[in-house]
Amino acid sequence: MVENARSINIVASILLAIGILYIVGPLYLTLSTASQSYEYMLRNGLAWVPGTELFANMGKVIHDTRIPVQMLNSMIVAFSNALATCALSFLSAYAIVYFRIRWAGVAFALILATIMLPLDIRVITTYQVASNIFSPLNAVLDFTGLNSLIEMAFGSPVQLELSVLDTHFGLVAPLVAHGTGTFLFRQFFMTLPKDLFKAARMDGAGPIRFLIDILLPLARASFASLFVLTFLSGWTQYLWPLVGASTPDMQTAVVGLARLVPDADGQVPDFPMIMAGAVLVSLVPLTMIAVLQRFLVQGLVLSEK
Amino acid sequence: MTAIDLSIRAAAAEIALIGVTKSYDAKNTIIPPIDVTLRPGEFTVVLGPSGCGKSTLLQMIAGLERVSSGKIVIGGREVQDLEPKHRGCAMVFQNYALYPHMTVAENMAYSLKVAGVSKAERAERVGTVAKMLGLADYLTRKPSQLSGGQRQRVAIGRAIIREPGVLLFDEPLSNLDAQLRHDMRVELAELHRRIGATSVFVTHDQVEAMTLADRILILNKGHIEQFDTPKAIYHHPASVFVAKFIGSPPMNILEVEGDGSVLRLADGQVVANYSAKGKFQLGIRPEDIAVNEGGSIKTEIRYREDLGSHEILETKIADQNLRIAMPFGVEIDTTQTLSLSFPQARLHLFDGETGRAIANAFGDAHSAPVKEYQ
Ligand SMILES: Nc1ncnc2c1ncn2[C@@H]1O[C@H](COP(=O)(O)OP(=O)(O)O)[C@@H](O)[C@H]1O
Ligand SMILES: [Mg+2]
Numbered sequence: 001m002v003e004n005a006r007s008i009n010i011v012a013s014i015l016l017a018i019g020i021l022y023i024v025g026p027l028y029l030t031l032s033t034a035s036q037s038y039e040y041m042l043r044n045g046l047a048w049v050p051g052t053e054l055f056a057n058m059g060k061v062i063h064d065t066r067i068p069v070q071m072l073n074s075m076i077v078a079f080s081n082a083l084a085t086c087a088l089s090f091l092s093a094y095a096i097v098y099f100r101i102r103w104a105g106v107a108f109a110l111i112l113a114t115i116m117l118p119l120d121i122r123v124i125t126t127y128q129v130a131s132n133i134f135s136p137l138n139a140v141l142d143f144t145g146l147n148s149l150i151e152m153a154f155g156s157p158v159q160l161e162l163s164v165l166d167t168h169f170g171l172v173a174p175l176v177a178h179g180t181g182t183f184l185f186r187q188f189f190m191t192l193p194k195d196l197f198k199a200a201r202m203d204g205a206g207p208i209r210f211l212i213d214i215l216l217p218l219a220r221a222s223f224a225s226l227f228v229l230t231f232l233s234g235w236t237q238y239l240w241p242l243v244g245a246s247t248p249d250m251q252t253a254v255v256g257l258a259r260l261v262p263d264a265d266g267q268v269p270d271f272p273m274i275m276a277g278a279v280l281v282s283l284v285p286l287t288m289i290a291v292l293q294r295f296l297v298q299g300l301v302l303s304e305k
Numbered sequence: 306m307t308a309i310d311l312s313i314r315a316a317a318a319e320i321a322l323i324g325v326t327k328s329y330d331a332k333n334t335i336i337p338p339i340d341v342t343l344r345p346g347e348f349t350v351v352l353g354p355s356g357c358g359k360s361t362l363l364q365m366i367a368g369l370e371r372v373s374s375g376k377i378v379i380g381g382r383e384v385q386d387l388e389p390k391h392r393g394c395a396m397v398f399q400n401y402a403l404y405p406h407m408t409v410a411e412n413m414a415y416s417l418k419v420a421g422v423s424k425a426e427r428a429e430r431v432g433t434v435a436k437m438l439g440l441a442d443y444l445t446r447k448p449s450q451l452s453g454g455q456r457q458r459v460a461i462g463r464a465i466i467r468e469p470g471v472l473l474f475d476e477p478l479s480n481l482d483a484q485l486r487h488d489m490r491v492e493l494a495e496l497h498r499r500i501g502a503t504s505v506f507v508t509h510d511q512v513e514a515m516t517l518a519d520r521i522l523i524l525n526k527g528h529i530e531q532f533d534t535p536k537a538i539y540h541h542p543a544s545v546f547v548a549k550f551i552g553s554p555p556m557n558i559l560e561v562e563g564d565g566s567v568l569r570l571a572d573g574q575v576v577a578n579y580s581a582k583g584k585f586q587l588g589i590r591p592e593d594i595a596v597n598e599g600g601s602i603k604t605e606i607r608y609r610e611d612l613g614s615h616e617i618l619e620t621k622i623a624d625q626n627l628r629i630a631m632p633f634g635v636e637i638d639t640t641q642t643l644s645l646s647f648p649q650a651r652l653h654l655f656d657g658e659t660g661r662a663i664a665n666a667f668g669d670a671h672s673a674p675v676k677e678y679q
Pocket of ligand 1: 329335353354355356357358359360361362
């Protein structure tokens with residue numbers, strides 16, 4: 001028995017060590033590379049030992065690249081994404097759970113469908129819409145024949161055009177259209193006593209008061225965890241910001257990092273600087289997790305307290 | 306009564322339902338037209354099997370569900386189109402429905418806060434109600450830190466703090482254990498005496514109904530089977546449904562046929578004299594059956610249950626179940642055939658088709674007339 005347990009322990013420890021190596025290895029390489037100079041890297045290749053150039057490299061990132069302004073973009077995108085997602089999800093879950101709405105089940109199913117059709121799959125259509133947010137409307141007008149009527153009456157068909165590419169709104173809006181939050185809040189609301197809404201109505205509190213006085217305080221932990229998760233996801237988005245913003249001043253930090261690798265062949269990228277940039281860009285989500293990790297666990301463990 | 310007792314006292318209101326109906330969808334009618342008047346200060350228990358529409362009825366009075374048609378008049382005001390807060394009702398829910406993040410005091414004071422009552426007055430009212438309900442030591446606790454009985458008390462406190470003219474209870478005791486349920490029953494009866502609000506109490510438990518009610522309203526598939534005092538309902542059930550619902554164990558119901566002079570069971574045994582022909586249902590309570598006193602109805606014991614204070618004998622006559630309750634101390638030889646007789650004065654006769662009671666079927670001797678309520 002004892003021997004048995006020990007051999008299991010040894011195997012488990014080895015597996016754990018491999019796992020740690022797998023995760024920590026690249027992280028270590030990132031840090032060690034970030035702390036060496038470009039010349040050192042050119043001479044020695046991979047930087048296995050840490051050097052002293054970390055702050056110098058970071059300084060280079062701050063002064064010589066667009067990373068600072070791109071980090072600001074990331075901040076705006078991630079923050080608005082988190083805030084808008086929280087608010088929208090909370091309200092839509094509230095409507096679905098507490099009101100007798102026709103087609104509530106269908107609405108919820110459609111919201112859930114967004115989880116199965118992530119932005120990465122819809123990126124081309126999303127780009128088309130973002131390049132002219134009225135294009136769906138135009139298409140509907142064309143399709144239903146309304147436009148030909150309008151053309152007869154006014155001389156020309158309606159063709160509205162407004163592009164949100166290269167704007168913060170354009171970067172954020174497609175990210176917000178995502179059902180995970182609604183699902184999270186719905187599940188949380190279902191764990192609450194089911195007569196709570198009625199009790200509040202008897203106490204004279206209408207739907208808005210119930211929302212503010214009862215649901216909001218109860219959902220605090222869910223809010224915090226959803227906020228952290230959507231913030232992180234917004235911060236680390238790559239594909240959509242890459243497509244949705246084309247000028248360096250509108251790009252996000254993650255896209256900016258990738259762009260630090262020169263396009264031209266033959267030139268060795270300044271990996272120490274790029275890695276210093278990666279460290280810099282990771283600091284924000286890292287701080288976020290450190291501060292709010294308590295809520296992360298609390299909000300995801302859906303329990304009635 | 307002390308000064309505290311007097312300070313929470315409601316102006317009881319009359320509740321009248323006039324042709325009230327309810328259906329959630331076109332197919333099913335949950336409540337067919339109901340007409341009923343509950344007197345001011347009266348404690349009405351709405352009793353019925355689960356799913357018969359008790360909660361729906363209560364929530365229509367409260368304003369949580371809209372009526373499909375008809376009028377609800379509370380204290381002389383038509384309220385069927387008013388929001389709950391304008392109806393002067395308060396409600397106690399089965400699963401307490403306390404606000405989990407608020408303390409006991411905050412829970413009870415929430416309605417006052419919404420109504421804009423000053424902080425000082427809120428604290429005073431909470432103090433009064435808490436003292437009344439024995440919650441004074443728990444005011445700063447959260448609901449999760451309370452026992453089931455204490456939570457139910459908080460829910461009651463939350464309801465009475467506004468001194469509503471109408472108090473509504475939706476199976477408030479069904480989540481409690483037997484002992485606590487008994488204690489809370491006593492407390493509720495006491496509380497009702499002190500507050501005096503018109504109370505409507507929904508339950509499927511006949512003991513709660515019998516002990517708490519001034520009048521019991523028995524609901525079956527949304528319609529009223531009988532609305533009367535507990536005594537009258539016990540002694541003069543208006544239908545087979547009521548007869549089977551009230552009493553523990555419930556009344557025996559036997560299919561009988563009248564030939565113009567007597568009522569016979571399917572196997573030909575004569576159970577009573579009666580002068581009409583046709584199919585009937587004959588009711589007799591288990592405790593009213595006379596055993597081994599020279600009766601002519603023969604049966605054998607299939608199973609006996611000793612409950613200490615009395616004993617239940619399960620028998621069968623003419624292929625129909627018959628329960629007999631024997632008082633403590635009566636010795637019976639269970640191996641012998643029993644001879645039973647049904648005292649005429651204790652029999653209830655119901656129409657074979659409709660199940661409605663046939664009044665005075667066996668003459669006026671039929672159990673002492675019950676004094677009408679009030
Ligand atoms: N919101 C609702 N939508 C549709 N049907 C309902 C709704 N609420 C209750 N019902 C139906 O109405 C009937 C009576 O329900 P209810 O009043 O809760 O019964 P009780 O309280 O007597 O157990 C049940 O058949 C139930 O299925
Ligand atoms: Mg119910």
